Amino acid sequence: MTLADTKAAVAAAADTTGTASANGTVTAAASAVLKESEVRGGGIQMRNVDKIYPGSSKKALNDFNLDVKPGEMVVLLGGSGCGKSTALRSLAGLEDIQSGRILVGGQDVTGVPVNKRNMAMVFQAYSLFPHMTALQNVEFGLEVHGVGKEERRRVAMGKLELVGLADQAGKYTQQMSGGQQQRVALARALAVDPRVLLLDEPLSALDAKVRVQLRDEIRRIQLDTGTTTIFVTHDQEEALAVADRIGVMNGGRIEQIDAPQTLYQRPATEYVATFIGLTNRLPGSSDGREGVVFGRRLPVLPNSAKGSDVTVLVRPENLTLAAAGDAADGSAVGEHARVEVIHFLGALVRVDTVISSGKWQRWNNGEQLKVTVQLPANELPAGLAVGSDVIIAPRPVAALAV
């Protein structure tokens, strides 16, 4: 399976509407060929960073560690309050940290004030200066750095062209749409040629269509300029679409940081497995290398739990579904289930079922065990309907036992 295929599969499997896949394919492939010479900006190391907000007893960042290679685009992904924005703001110097070190391009910037760090940030809230035109906004950073007027104008116009807004140079903030404003903010950040570009949920305030458009554009521009970029978001579709690597954050630290497909296929923790994409929690056993679910053997991921009574996290597409009648000869191993809902997603079909017989009919607190299966539409057993009796079994694909 090629990188692009995997990425497309991840995007589709992650219950996206299919918008991510096309562009994700292009960008993932393009990033692989990004040459060393095209890389701009420095790498980032954040070491054992702790941050506690005044008046709070909880650590917003708890022994936070992050390594970013020069020219890389890393997305910090997590629910609200997981510390992702705090991590970004600490890196920018907008928040003081209690302990730990931050290095950019090998230099220790831990105590350096914001304006000396040579980073630029795009915010969630519209942050353009309302008293300046788009062009003046983009020129601002250059003016601060003492660039002459002619040069300033030339660079600023270049950046506005890069974001496709050269014709809006003379407009004020109030005359522009939200998407245009964030484009100008991006141009303004890029104009100072930052060592690191920081994007703090830059798309959250925009409507869905513009969000997808601008997200792809941000990735294109990032690859174009080769700027080291940290992108913070709570939207996994967004993360999967733009990232070289995604760091999934929980409780003030990164639980796992990996390429999108690795993250999806080989989650390190239960949190990561359930946060990204859909997953089934199935009862089974595991010896740390191999597990058994519904009487079938399957490999388990390295840091899986061991025991005769564990939960195995199996993706919907890693389950097979066969009509019960076909398996009458007894060759098929698995559990009987009843079809509850069938979702047609175009090329894919998602089938929600409940286990209808055997010892898993009642699970945990006597609840029904619900299992979601996803399979290509052409593999759907003929005559499958709501109420059909089916047999469900896992494919031999590595899963995490917890």
Add this chain to the structure above:
Amino acid sequence: MAVNIDEQGLTNEQGEQLTPLQAGLDRPPQLRAARVRQQSIIKTVVLVATLLFLFIPLASMLLFTVRHPLSGRWSLAAWQAIFTGNGESLGADLTVLWQGLGTSLALCVVTVVIMLLLMVPTMVIVHIRSKRLERAIEWVATLPLTIPAIVLVVGLGPIYRWLSADVLSTNPIWLCFAYVILVMPFSFRALAVGLNSIDVKTLCEASRSLGASWPRVFFRVIIPNLWQAILSASFISIAVVLGEYTVASLLGRMNLQVALFQLGQSNSQISTAMSLLALLFGVILLVALDLISDRIRNRKDK
């Protein structure tokens, strides 16, 4: 709107259900027209009454300045005296008036400068750093409104005695300190409105991250976005200072209002004419403020 009545009751062209009120059918048309007429009459009466309440005293003042109350003689002498600066024909010495006017204008300038130097940086810093402190400052800034001027003077008296005897002088310009406190509730409001209308924190962070030092953030980003608020805080302060009488009078300093009062003892016509002029000046300031803010808004929206 076309209203259809069918088996579903009242509907509009799109077939949506309407309540009788939406359809305007809650009462017969004649009654509705009568009601509308009645309402517009009430509106007009209220408006006229308010305008009369506002303008009768002003008109009376104007009348008083051109018609001598005892002899009933019409003359523009009072106005002439003000504009020629010579009140001898009316037996009034205008020196005290010019002195008071000069002092009040100087006080306006100094008060506004101190107020801005004190309030703008404080409010910006507090706005960014601490919401709790901002509320505390709001409370403190509103205090002068709730404390009667006479009580304020009782407290200010000893301070000014010490200030004029030991530190500065008896020059009325030093009233500026008291006046900064007096204008605080008004200027605070005006500036707070300005600060709340922009996202100061994000603007600061954006400019800081682009490499700007704090002074640059302040002068290049914050102040330009607060122009309107600063103007309105200044104009309101000027209006308050021009109209201030109690503190100056009780502390024995001469300003415009005290001068007007003194002049009123010898020639009330000139004093009244001058009051009208001061009022007119205040109105012009407020209109100018309105025009300027309109222009700023238009420039950005065109």
